[in-house]
Amino acid sequence: xxxxxxxKLVQQVWGKLGGAEEEIGAETLWRMFQSYxxxxxxxxxxxxxxxxxxxxxxxxxxxxxxxxxxxxMDNLSQALSELSNLHAxxxxxxxxxxxxxxxxxxxxxxLATRLGKEYSPEAHSAIDKFMSAVASVLAEKxx
Amino acid sequence: xxxxxxxxxxxxxxxxxxxxxxxxxxxxxxxxLIVYPWTQRFFDNFGNLxxxxxxxGNPKVRAHGKKVLTSFGEAVKNLDNLKGTFSKLSELHxxxxxxxxxxxxxxxxxxxxxxxxxxxxDFSPACQTAWQKLVGVVAHALxxxxx
Numbered sequence: 001x002x003x004x005x006x007x008k009l010v011q012q013v014w015g016k017l018g019g020a021e022e023e024i025g026a027e028t029l030w031r032m033f034q035s036y037x038x039x040x041x042x043x044x045x046x047x048x049x050x051x052x053x054x055x056x057x058x059x060x061x062x063x064x065x066x067x068x069x070x071x072x073m074d075n076l077s078q079a080l081s082e083l084s085n086l087h088a089x090x091x092x093x094x095x096x097x098x099x100x101x102x103x104x105x106x107x108x109x110x111l112a113t114r115l116g117k118e119y120s121p122e123a124h125s126a127i128d129k130f131m132s133a134v135a136s137v138l139a140e141k142x143x
Numbered sequence: 144x145x146x147x148x149x150x151x152x153x154x155x156x157x158x159x160x161x162x163x164x165x166x167x168x169x170x171x172x173x174x175x176l177i178v179y180p181w182t183q184r185f186f187d188n189f190g191n192l193x194x195x196x197x198x199x200g201n202p203k204v205r206a207h208g209k210k211v212l213t214s215f216g217e218a219v220k221n222l223d224n225l226k227g228t229f230s231k232l233s234e235l236h237x238x239x240x241x242x243x244x245x246x247x248x249x250x251x252x253x254x255x256x257x258x259x260x261x262x263x264x265d266f267s268p269a270c271q272t273a274w275q276k277l278v279g280v281v282a283h284a285l286x287x288x289x290x
Contacts, residue, residue, distance in 0.1 A: 034268045109259040109271055112259035113262070116261075121198075121199065122195050
């Protein structure tokens with residue numbers, strides 16, 4: 001469960017990104033495709049070469065959705081409702097791939113490389129919990 | 144047997160040469176106990192683990208973190224024989240310590256994040272890929288003797 005302190009930490013971390021959100025989105029996806037090649041199977045229709053417009057565009061979308069979730073942490077279910085439907089009925093990304101946190105791991109690496117020591121254990125914990133909560137909501141309607 | 148390209152070996156050994164094993168080990172173990180508090184179940188005799196501050200300052204955590212990462216250093220020296228290198232440790236973790244191998248994966252991922260925070264941009268996507276592969280195969284080697 002996300003405590004009030006967790007929510008504050010998540011917002012703080014996000015606040016430190018200073019407009020680099022789009023870049024972080026693209027980098028997160030690229031790291032994920034490199035470190036976990038099976039994740040590419042969900043994007044056969046994409047140009048997955050480094051720096052591709054599609055990776056940039058999709059990274060931007062993902063980060064915007066996370067940003068929106070962060071603004072609505074008291075009601076993640078509602079904030080992510082559309083995306084939850086999309087992932088359950090349309091995209092059908094294997095649920096364990098959510099809880100196996102490939103995307104979350106790569107997002108955290110992208111954040112840690114930028115924030116260094118500021119990516120404290122407490123911030124790390126809060127972001128990990130937040131991404132876990134997001135994954136749960138997105139997997140809610142699978143069956 | 145795991146196949147490593149020359150580039151992967153270079154990315155691993157090159158980074159490892161710059162790692163402060165004591166610091167990174169302590170930090171990785173502390174983060175494991177903080178981010179995944181249920182892992183504290185293996186460390187009942189470590190004393191005060193009541194808060195992130197307590198965990199980070201705990202001398203037993205620091206010492207054990209150093210021990211764990213030093214052992215990890217053996218993996219880096221023996222990339223072509225990880226199962227052999229960790230055979231005894233695998234038996235130990237199963238028979239004596241009773242650690243669910245899932246925890247090796249958790250610690251591996253945390254180590255990657257610790258390296259990312261220390262090395263910043265130098266922890267490139269290619270670097271991360273090599274290290275995610277390494278922590279994965281180390282976890283696998285440590286689980287190999289479980290029965």
